[in-house]
Amino acid sequence: MIGRRFLRQALPFLSLAVVLAAIFFVQPRTMSYFGLNLMLQYAVPIALATIAQMFVITVNDLDLSIGPFVGLVGSIAATLLYDDPVLGMAALLACIAAYGAVGALIHSRNLPSIVVTLGLSFVWLGISVLILPTPGGNAPGWLKWLMAVQIPLVPFPIVAAIIIGGAVQLALMYSSFGVIARGAGGNPRALARAGWSMLWTKVAMYSLAGFFGVLSGLSLLGLTTSADAHVADRYTLYSIAGVILGGGEFIGGRVSPMGAVVGALTLALAGSFLIFLRISPDWQIGAQGAILIVVLALRAAVTLGEARR
Amino acid sequence: MLKKTLACTIALAALMAAGTALADTKDKKIALSNNYAGNSWRQAMLKSWDKVTKKAVADGIVAAADPFTTSQNQVTEQAAQIQNLILQGYNAIVINAASPDALNGVVKQACDAGIVVVSFDGIVTEPCAWRIAVDFKAMGASEVEYLAKKMPDGGNLLEIRGLAGVFVDDEISKGINETAGKYSQFKIVGSVHGDWAQEVAQKAVAGILPSLPEVKAVVTQGGDGYGAAQAFAAAGRPTPLIIMGNRQDELQWWKEQKDKNGYETMSVSIAPGVSTLAFWVAQMILDGKQVPKDLTVPFLRIDQNNLEANLATTEKGGVANVEYSAEDAAKVVAGK
Numbered sequence: 001m002i003g004r005r006f007l008r009q010a011l012p013f014l015s016l017a018v019v020l021a022a023i024f025f026v027q028p029r030t031m032s033y034f035g036l037n038l039m040l041q042y043a044v045p046i047a048l049a050t051i052a053q054m055f056v057i058t059v060n061d062l063d064l065s066i067g068p069f070v071g072l073v074g075s076i077a078a079t080l081l082y083d084d085p086v087l088g089m090a091a092l093l094a095c096i097a098a099y100g101a102v103g104a105l106i107h108s109r110n111l112p113s114i115v116v117t118l119g120l121s122f123v124w125l126g127i128s129v130l131i132l133p134t135p136g137g138n139a140p141g142w143l144k145w146l147m148a149v150q151i152p153l154v155p156f157p158i159v160a161a162i163i164i165g166g167a168v169q170l171a172l173m174y175s176s177f178g179v180i181a182r183g184a185g186g187n188p189r190a191l192a193r194a195g196w197s198m199l200w201t202k203v204a205m206y207s208l209a210g211f212f213g214v215l216s217g218l219s220l221l222g223l224t225t226s227a228d229a230h231v232a233d234r235y236t237l238y239s240i241a242g243v244i245l246g247g248g249e250f251i252g253g254r255v256s257p258m259g260a261v262v263g264a265l266t267l268a269l270a271g272s273f274l275i276f277l278r279i280s281p282d283w284q285i286g287a288q289g290a291i292l293i294v295v296l297a298l299r300a301a302v303t304l305g306e307a308r309r
Numbered sequence: 310m311l312k313k314t315l316a317c318t319i320a321l322a323a324l325m326a327a328g329t330a331l332a333d334t335k336d337k338k339i340a341l342s343n344n345y346a347g348n349s350w351r352q353a354m355l356k357s358w359d360k361v362t363k364k365a366v367a368d369g370i371v372a373a374a375d376p377f378t379t380s381q382n383q384v385t386e387q388a389a390q391i392q393n394l395i396l397q398g399y400n401a402i403v404i405n406a407a408s409p410d411a412l413n414g415v416v417k418q419a420c421d422a423g424i425v426v427v428s429f430d431g432i433v434t435e436p437c438a439w440r441i442a443v444d445f446k447a448m449g450a451s452e453v454e455y456l457a458k459k460m461p462d463g464g465n466l467l468e469i470r471g472l473a474g475v476f477v478d479d480e481i482s483k484g485i486n487e488t489a490g491k492y493s494q495f496k497i498v499g500s501v502h503g504d505w506a507q508e509v510a511q512k513a514v515a516g517i518l519p520s521l522p523e524v525k526a527v528v529t530q531g532g533d534g535y536g537a538a539q540a541f542a543a544a545g546r547p548t549p550l551i552i553m554g555n556r557q558d559e560l561q562w563w564k565e566q567k568d569k570n571g572y573e574t575m576s577v578s579i580a581p582g583v584s585t586l587a588f589w590v591a592q593m594i595l596d597g598k599q600v601p602k603d604l605t606v607p608f609l610r611i612d613q614n615n616l617e618a619n620l621a622t623t624e625k626g627g628v629a630n631v632e633y634s635a636e637d638a639a640k641v642v643a644g645k
Contacts, residue, residue, distance in 0.1 A: 226410035
């Protein structure tokens, strides 16, 4: 019994290990500090966006605007934050506040989050195009420095992934706030009866999503060094796939922060693996989808076994 | 003087190298990182790359020249792709970039890893990379210059633009309008967006025609000339001089008119084979040649006398193309 439960939780890590082993086999050059650093760099912003998405999925909602939001943060940081740090910071804080307000709106009007966030994705994109009509701008120096930092022995992206995953894991799985937050997704009525404000829980979770979205945008800008409104359009799907791949479920409350980070890394590496195999681009999206389906099928098999007992 | 001598020396060296001593790069690998393959121009571009580089590999000039295309024209995807190419040990990466700025981070990483980066068409601004740019503004200007020579009396012009909000459209249109401003005999009486597609252009022109006085000539951006001709014919108006954009259907129509009534015009666009120019430039840099960081692609212009030759080599539904040889590339580098 413990074996199966353990297996289910270990599945994301196993998938990562399999993809990593396959990459090392196909391209031994990647098995080095330099190789891992290069391959995993772009996984850091994806991991942060996945965590943001995870907060929203925790309260049983779905965020279809995280990709354009990350693009917006990049556009703000490459222009406002670069020219005037105070104004830039204020703008980024306003972005987080906007996310919290969206949470409040969705809760108080009982709106479907998919519709609201889908609409907002165009709003974010519109604002970033207004701020940055053509690709350009500059990343603040400290951001570039941070993303290019070289830690001895272990590549920076791996350290970053462990810190991000670990911190959120602690906060969401082992704190009393985390219990309420997950409960708000799993059984909101019960929690409301127990006297907790669902409104504020949602606002807090959406604000956290906004906060991690901002971190994702900043880290992405640190890597690209200049911004483009469309830079992160794919992140919406990546982040949802990462959460699910990492053991989360759409029923609300059932999430795993460490798993989500691992899921994001797996997705990023799967892309590299397909390029190393020289699979034609027409097949790459399909192949990525196939990897997702295989992992989910495995999980379904494990869960089914669990239920039978 | 010194500059000129230098340029001549480089050209000479490059020419000699092209003929003889290419062996230096025989164990070098070149990759093409392409962001998009969804239209006929890009397909022709990839085909040209394939044709020219396969021969170069077979001749032992380079060890490999593999094309990689991202599926969705996304910056982050292309950045990851380029990082993987760095890891795969390519000596040079030729890029048609999804964004002029947002790939700078990864391009710098490639440069730092000792890799030669050559961008073309969709260029990158990172200073360590080479750029083979297209001067779209000059292309627009060349159309009006041609008309000025052809029609000293001038007249009314109709402008067909491309896809609204795209950099290329702005540049070509700027070139056309600025140059038209210089010649007082021309007056642009109307401007429509044809989206570089025949059907859209035809509809747009048909829509504006009833409100226009006599139109002497139509300035275009490519992919819209045939549609414009159809719209004029359908409206029963005399066919003006329509500048063409090297598409096969445009050249075909021009040929028919020429045979029928001696119709005269010209056709200008960028040859998709520019990818092969980028390939040779990368090869020359790997070979230790001095190549300026900023190069300009020559346009492919078709005139009355070479129409038939170009039409014969253009596939149905395709775009007139030229593939570059090592010698041609050396000439472009030398600025000739």
